[in-house]
Amino acid sequence: MTKLGIFVDRKTLSSSEQLNALIRCRDVAEEMGHDVDFIFPVDINKIPHMDALFIRARTDPMNITYVAAQMARFHTIPVIDDPDSIQICADKINMYSHLIKSGVSIPKTVFLSKDDLTEKVAAKLFADLGTPLILKEPSTSFSLRVEKVSDVTEFFRVAKRFIKLSDWIVVQQYVESRYDWRVGVLGGKLLYVCKYTIPSVTFKIQASVNGHIVYCGVESVPETEVPPHIIRLGIDAANAIGTGLYGVDIKNNNGD
Ligand SMILES: Nc1ncnc2c1ncn2[C@@H]1O[C@H](COP(=O)(O)OP(=O)(O)OP(=O)(O)O)[C@@H](O)[C@H]1O
Ligand SMILES: [Mg+2]
Structure with missing residues (x-):
C-alpha cells in the first residue's frame, strides 16, 4: 500500500466545494488501494514518510507550499506541483518566456521595465498591439492584477501601480472572447x-x-x-x- 500526502491549508478548505473535492480525491485514492493523509503546514515534517505528495494549496515560491515541494524532491518523493513548475508559473515573465521559447502561440506580449514607462512607449504599444491593452503584474493569480486599459492615461494609472510591486510588467494584446x-x-x-x-x-x-x-x-x-x-x-x-x-x-x- 502506498501513502499519498495531500498538502492543504485553511484557504484550501474555505468553501464546501473545495472540501468536497478533497474528500472525493481521498475516497478515490483509497478505492484504488492507497492510504491518504491530509498534511497541514504544521505537519510538514510528515512529508518524508509519504510515497507521493499532492499540493492542494496556493503554490508560490514565497510560501510554505514551495518548502513542501522542495522537501519532497529532496527525499525523491514524486510531487505535484514540483518546485520548478511552482517557480515558473508564479512569475508570468518566466512562464511566457518558456512558452515563447518553445514556440507556443500566445497573444502578442511585451515586457516593460520602469524605464520603459514613457508616453512614447505607451503610444507605440497601442499602435502595435491595438486598443484596448491588457496589463499584468507578473505575480498575479486568480485574475487579481490583470487590467484592461483603453488609453494612455489609463495605461499609466495601472502601470504605475503594478511597477511598484514588480521590476517588470506584462503588456498584452487584448483577445476578445466570451x-x-x-x-x-x-x-x-x-x-x-x-x-x-x-x-x-x-x-x-x-x-x-x-x-x-x-x-x-x-x-x-x-x-x-x-x-x-x-x-x-x-x-x-x-x-x-x-x-x-x-x-x-x-x-x-x-x-x-
Ligand atoms: N490577453 C488577454 N486578452 C483578454 N483577456 C485576457 C488576456 N489575458 C488574460 N485575460 C483574462 O484575464 C484572466 C486572468 O488572466 P491570467 O490568467 O493571465 O492571470 P491570473 O488569473 O491572475 O493568473 P493565473 O492564471 O496564473 O492564476 C484570464 O482568465 C482571462 O479571462
Ligand atoms: Mg488565470
Missing part, C-alpha cells in the same frame, strides 16, 4: 477541458465589481467536443513548462 478554455494536462496527457464563461460585467474570469466578487460560469466539456487545436495548444503549453499538472487558460478571438 469564454476562456481551461485545458487540464497531467504528465503531458489531457486530463480535462472546461469552458469558463466570462461574466458580462467584466473581461476576466473573476473580478471585484462594486465590492462584490463575480465568478465565471464553469462547464466541463467532453474531449470529443473540443476543437483538436485547443487540446494540442494546451498540451504544448504544458510541455513547455514541465511534466506536472497544469491548468492552461486559452483565449481564442473567434470563440472556438
Whole structure:
C-alpha cells in the first residue's frame, strides 16, 4: 500500500466545494488501494514518510507550499506541483518566456521595465498591439492584477501601480472572447477541458465589481467536443513548462 500526502491549508478548505473535492480525491485514492493523509503546514515534517505528495494549496515560491515541494524532491518523493513548475508559473515573465521559447502561440506580449514607462512607449504599444491593452503584474493569480486599459492615461494609472510591486510588467494584446478554455494536462496527457464563461460585467474570469466578487460560469466539456487545436495548444503549453499538472487558460478571438 502506498501513502499519498495531500498538502492543504485553511484557504484550501474555505468553501464546501473545495472540501468536497478533497474528500472525493481521498475516497478515490483509497478505492484504488492507497492510504491518504491530509498534511497541514504544521505537519510538514510528515512529508518524508509519504510515497507521493499532492499540493492542494496556493503554490508560490514565497510560501510554505514551495518548502513542501522542495522537501519532497529532496527525499525523491514524486510531487505535484514540483518546485520548478511552482517557480515558473508564479512569475508570468518566466512562464511566457518558456512558452515563447518553445514556440507556443500566445497573444502578442511585451515586457516593460520602469524605464520603459514613457508616453512614447505607451503610444507605440497601442499602435502595435491595438486598443484596448491588457496589463499584468507578473505575480498575479486568480485574475487579481490583470487590467484592461483603453488609453494612455489609463495605461499609466495601472502601470504605475503594478511597477511598484514588480521590476517588470506584462503588456498584452487584448483577445476578445466570451469564454476562456481551461485545458487540464497531467504528465503531458489531457486530463480535462472546461469552458469558463466570462461574466458580462467584466473581461476576466473573476473580478471585484462594486465590492462584490463575480465568478465565471464553469462547464466541463467532453474531449470529443473540443476543437483538436485547443487540446494540442494546451498540451504544448504544458510541455513547455514541465511534466506536472497544469491548468492552461486559452483565449481564442473567434470563440472556438
Ligand atoms: N490577453 C488577454 N486578452 C483578454 N483577456 C485576457 C488576456 N489575458 C488574460 N485575460 C483574462 O484575464 C484572466 C486572468 O488572466 P491570467 O490568467 O493571465 O492571470 P491570473 O488569473 O491572475 O493568473 P493565473 O492564471 O496564473 O492564476 C484570464 O482568465 C482571462 O479571462
Ligand atoms: Mg488565470
